[in-house]
Amino acid sequence: MLKTLRMLIIASVVATPTAAMAANVDGNRIINADSEPGSWMSHGRTYSEQRFSPLAKINKDNIGKLGLAWSHDVVTRTKRGMEATPIVVDGVMYTTTAWSHVLALDPVTGKVLWEFDPEIEGAYAAKGCCGVINRGVAVWNGKVYLGAFDGRLIALNAKTGKVVWQTLTVDQKMAYTITGAPRVVNGKVIIGNGGAEFGVRGYVSAYDAETGKQVWRFYTVPGNPKNPQENEIHNKTLATWTGEWWKYGGGGTVWDSLAYDAEQNLLFVGVGNGSPWNRAIRSPGGGDNLFLSSIVAVDADTGKYRWHYQTTPGEEWDYTATQHMILAELEIEGKVRKVLMQAPKNGFFYVLDRVTGELISGKNYVTTTWASVIDPFTGRPVVNPAARYSITGKAVPQFPSPFGGHNWQPMSYSPNTGYVYIPAMEIPFAFPPAAKDAFNYEPNKIDLGIDMAQAAMPEDLNIRKAIRGMIKGSLIAWDPVAGKSAWSVDQPVPWNGGLLSTASDLIFQGDGQGNFKARDAKTGEEVWSFFAQTGIVAAPISYEIDGQQYVSVLAGWGGAVPAILGEAMSKAARGKVNRILTFKIGANKTLPELETVVLKLNPPANFGDQKILKTGLANYQDHCFGCHGDTAVTGSLIPDLRYSERIGNAESFRSVVLDGALQNNGMPNFSKYLKAENVEAIRAYIVHRANQAKVANQTKIVAIK
Numbered sequence: 085m086l087k088t089l090r091m092l093i094i095a096s097v098v099a100t101p102t103a104a105m106a107a108n109v110d111g112n113r114i115i116n117a118d119s120e121p122g123s124w125m126s127h128g129r130t131y132s133e134q135r136f137s138p139l140a141k142i143n144k145d146n147i148g149k150l151g152l153a154w155s156h157d158v159v160t161r162t163k164r165g166m167e168a169t170p171i172v173v174d175g176v177m178y179t180t181t182a183w184s185h186v187l188a189l190d191p192v193t194g195k196v197l198w199e200f201d202p203e204i205e206g207a208y209a210a211k212g213c214c215g216v217i218n219r220g221v222a223v224w225n226g227k228v229y230l231g232a233f234d235g236r237l238i239a240l241n242a243k244t245g246k247v248v249w250q251t252l253t254v255d256q257k258m259a260y261t262i263t264g265a266p267r268v269v270n271g272k273v274i275i276g277n278g279g280a281e282f283g284v285r286g287y288v289s290a291y292d293a294e295t296g297k298q299v300w301r302f303y304t305v306p307g308n309p310k311n312p313q314e315n316e317i318h319n320k321t322l323a324t325w326t327g328e329w330w331k332y333g334g335g336g337t338v339w340d341s342l343a344y345d346a347e348q349n350l351l352f353v354g355v356g357n358g359s360p361w362n363r364a365i366r367s368p369g370g371g372d373n374l375f376l377s378s379i380v381a382v383d384a385d386t387g388k389y390r391w392h393y394q395t396t397p398g399e400e401w402d403y404t405a406t407q408h409m410i411l412a413e414l415e416i417e418g419k420v421r422k423v424l425m426q427a428p429k430n431g432f433f434y435v436l437d438r439v440t441g442e443l444i445s446g447k448n449y450v451t452t453t454w455a456s457v458i459d460p461f462t463g464r465p466v467v468n469p470a471a472r473y474s475i476t477g478k479a480v481p482q483f484p485s486p487f488g489g490h491n492w493q494p495m496s497y498s499p500n501t502g503y504v505y506i507p508a509m510e511i512p513f514a515f516p517p518a519a520k521d522a523f524n525y526e527p528n529k530i531d532l533g534i535d536m537a538q539a540a541m542p543e544d545l546n547i548r549k550a551i552r553g554m555i556k557g558s559l560i561a562w563d564p565v566a567g568k569s570a571w572s573v574d575q576p577v578p579w580n581g582g583l584l585s586t587a588s589d590l591i592f593q594g595d596g597q598g599n600f601k602a603r604d605a606k607t608g609e610e611v612w613s614f615f616a617q618t619g620i621v622a623a624p625i626s627y628e629i630d631g632q633q634y635v636s637v638l639a640g641w642g643g644a645v646p647a648i649l650g651e652a653m654s655k656a657a658r659g660k661v662n663r664i665l666t667f668k669i670g671a672n673k674t675l676p677e678l679e680t681v682v683l684k685l686n687p688p689a690n691f692g693d694q695k696i697l698k699t700g701l702a703n704y705q706d707h708c709f710g711c712h713g714d715t716a717v718t719g720s721l722i723p724d725l726r727y728s729e730r731i732g733n734a735e736s737f738r739s740v741v742l743d744g745a746l747q748n749n750g751m752p753n754f755s756k757y758l759k760a761e762n763v764e765a766i767r768a769y770i771v772h773r774a775n776q777a778k779v780a781n782q783t784k785i786v787a788i789k
Contacts, residue, residue: 105174107223107242111270115346122628124172127220127265128494129625131344132411135496136585137626141633142669143588147602147612151671153634154194158662160185161206161749163721165621165642166662168220169265169494169582171228172627172636176242179638180218181662184232188245191636192629194666198245202232207744209233210752211259211528213281213710214644215720219340219492220265222273224293231262231275237291239273249296253277258284258333259528264340269351269384272299276338280359281530286336288353290387300387304336304355304375305329317389326369332525334366335359336376340406340492343424344384345438351384352424352438354406361486361515362533363400364474365523372397377405379426379434381441391441396430397464400474401454401515402486403430408494408582410504411438414565425564427495427506429488432458432465435564447567449560450489450510453482473515479538485513487578487645494623496583496591501605503561503570505591509578511555511649514539529757536705537698540715541651543776548651555652559583559593561608571608576655579645582623584635594620594637596646598657600665614667617678618659619646636666646720647711653719660721683724685778688732692768700769703762707754716773726774737767 109125117123117130121138128135142150158166164182171178177191186200209216212233222229227248228240235254240247253275254260259282266275272290280286286304291297306318308330313319325334341354355378358366367373377396382389396403405428414423414435424438431452435444446458446465455465470480483489493507516538523533541548557578561570577596584592589605596619602612619641626635640662646653659678692700704716711722718724730736739745741763744753754763 106176107178107226107228108174109223110225111346124170124625124627125223126171127169127222127267128343131346133343133408134410134412134499135494135583135623136498138587139626139628139633140586140588141628142586142590142626142635144590144604144611146669147590149669150602150612150635150667152614152673152675153666153668153671154673155666155675156189156194156196156664158640158664163640163660163662164215165217165720166638166640167217167492167622167643168638169623170625170636170638170664171221171223172625173223175629177636178221178223178228178242179664180220180230182218182640183216184218184230186221186228186230186240186245188228188242189664191627191634191666194664200230200240200245202230202234202236202238204233206748206750207752209750211279211282212261212263213278213530215642215647216750217263217642219263222266222268224268224271224273227293229266229268229273229293231264231266233261233263235260235262235277237266237273237275237296239293239296251291251296251298253289257527258282260284267342267344268293269344272384274342274351276342276353278337278339280333280335280337280356281532282528283333283359283525284335284337285330285333286338286356288338302353302380302382302387302389304338304353304380305334305373315389321374324372324374326367326371329366332366333359338406341409343409343411345411345422348439349384350381350390350438352409353380353382354404354409354426355380356404356406357402358399360523360525360531360533361400361402362474362517362523363398364517365520365533370398373399377403377428377430379405379409379424379436381438393434393436393441393443393463395426395428395432395434400472401430403484403488404428407488407490407492410495410497412497412499416444416565423564425497425504427490427504427508427562429484429486429490430454430465431484431489433562433564433567445564445567449506449562449569450508451483452489473517477517479514479516481512481514483510483512485511487511491644493580493621494582496585498585498589498591498605500587500589501561502563502565503605504564505583505585506560506562507557507580507582507593508560509557511578511652512551530706530710536709537702540701540705540709552652555649557596559608561605573603573608577619578649578652579619579621579643581620581637584624584626586626592624592635592637594622594624594639596641596653596656598659600637600639616663616665617657617675618661618663619657632668634666634668636664639663639665642720647718647722648709648714650713650717650719650724651715656719683727685727685774686729687726687771687774687778690772690775692765692772696765696768697772699762700765700767703758704766704769707757708766716770725770726777731767731770731774734764734767738763741766
């Protein structure tokens with residue numbers, strides 16, 4: 085089933101002094117992380133996930149001298165998004181890249197110490213919604229833990245990169261994937277998975293850090309009511325579901341955010357969207373559908389349910405609550421409260437009592453039209469009836485879109501300023517429900533119960549322009565006590581990087597235009613910038629070695645919005661490079677210049693009548709748009725098919741789509757879902773779109789090494 089594991093080991097790693105104590109991390113060390121502020125030992129630096137560095141040697145007085153100390157070009161079989169947060173501890177940096185590769189580097193020089201390749205099968209890429217990305221590793225007791233894209237949890241020796249153990253956490257016959265970073269709590273590796281768009285049932289699991297043996301598993305949605313429920317709490321949640329949801333998976337995948345309160349021994353789990361999206365199909369009698377779009381607190385040792393808060397009852401808009409969660413202590417109305425803070429996709433910023441799950445406040449941080457307010461007494465949103473497309477049967481443009489007011493990119497909280505820094509965006513979307521008889525569930529196939537052809541950008545150029553004008557990104561400094569924005573900065577591209585705040589009142593963020601910037605944390609004023617040549621979506625970190633403070637970030641463009649919303653990516657960086665960039669005061673290294681390549685449209689003549697083009701659009705939106713972009717326009721590193729030479733040759737095009745000619749690169753074989761005539765209709769539609777672009781004299785500029 086799995087290929088033989090391949091690994092490159094650089095022999096010098098064994099001899100290095102730092103490697104002798106590699107990743108000597110345990111719970112006490114993470115809990116007391118502030119006693120060694122030079123390290124970054126856990127995904128959010130501490131269990132609280134604040135992404136605040138106590139380091140202050142890089143400050144507003146010397147920020148002008150911040151320069152590039154080293155860079156490392158990442159080379160994998162295909163360039164995809166770079167989303168990981170590096171770990172730096174005991175003199176070694178550990179990080180991941182696309183295709184679940186793991187790198188160990190010298191954090192001072194960038195020298196590669198070892199590299200591990202789990203050799204993900206190229207065809208497995210078809211089981212992911214948003215690219216073969218990975219958000220990082222965890223370290224514990226001399227081991228590095230990787231959640232691989234194909235569902236394996238792998239423990240590596242931190243000194244050498246050799247496999248210590250690996251365990252399969254998913255049923256690989258289903259479209260489960262892992263893109264999130266594990267956490268280690270009380271000697272247990274915690275990991276979730278993705279796949280709700282493909283019809284799976286969500287859960288989070290804990291594995292013994294030394295052996296890989298499963299300790300507990302918490303399912304986020306109930307199973308078939310005719311069978312015993314795996315988790316006792318679902319004997320109660322069954323009442324919030326109707327119909328036969330279990331046949332469609334139900335969803336609720338735990339694909340990203342986790343946080344841990346050591347004092348309460350509570351693990352906080354962010355739960356995702358329903359499967360399918362359309363509640364009229366998933367749960368035709370309505371209901372809240374617990375625990376979709378919820379924050380669930382479980383006992384970290386047993387996985388037993390303690391409390392939950394549902395951000396979006398009856399979820400049907402892909403409004404996940406898997407977004408970054410932050411733990412802090414805030415003084416609210418004269419009383420210090422232990423809180424959990426989250427800005428999930430639905431556009432409201434929540435402050436919860438993390439001991440009880442009680443709502444303290446919920447205020448919209450971006451435009452929200454699906455709901456007006458969060459009722460402070462019930463904790464529930466006041467939903468706009470027109471937004472319930474599963475009930476009305478009508479599509480209404482609304483905010484936020486399924487991309488959310490905030491997606492996976494981590495926020496940061498500064499206890500100095502009291503602000504939470506949010507990489508936010510505003511994108512409209514209408515949810516046209518598919519006809520019930522058009523829903524055709526198959527495992528591993530996307531069918532959301534939404535008519536994606538009807539949801540596509542219209543061909544009318546004036547309408548497209550108007551929609552593009554509604555799309556924007558921003559960086560928001562949110563005051564969680566006042567429940568409002570302290571300041572915000574508009575950003576030309578909606579898809580931007582995660583945040584880091586520091587004790588010197590600086591915040592660092594990369595953006596979709598390829599700029600890595602430092603701002604005044606109190607005012608938002610830009611104080612420093614570096615052009616990275618490619619869009620940045622990952623969150624930075626800061627660490628200190630030999631008295632020198634460093635700031636490091638992964639730069640590499642990708643993810644859901646660039647792939648799908650190519651129409652809105654005209655101002656994004658065009659560099660096709662993936663790099664790790666590390667900065668320090670006084671450094672002055674530069675990046676090599678990139679060669680600019682202009683891609684020209686050379687499509688064949690249009691063919692196919694309106695009926696064929698309509699079929700081609702429908703099939704394209706059902707099978708291709710998630711990678712190659714809505715209406716055949718992509719803004720990511722995945723090929724824009726309008727510029728492909730293969731669209732001029734039916735046999736060549738068919739060899740890729742039906743025969744899997746590029747399967748190793750992550751282009752799957754669609755012979756199970758498409759017939760030759762469907763593929764030809766898709767080709768006709770892409771040729772049509774390419775000729776439209778040619779008439780408009782469009783060109784595409786990319787920069788490569």
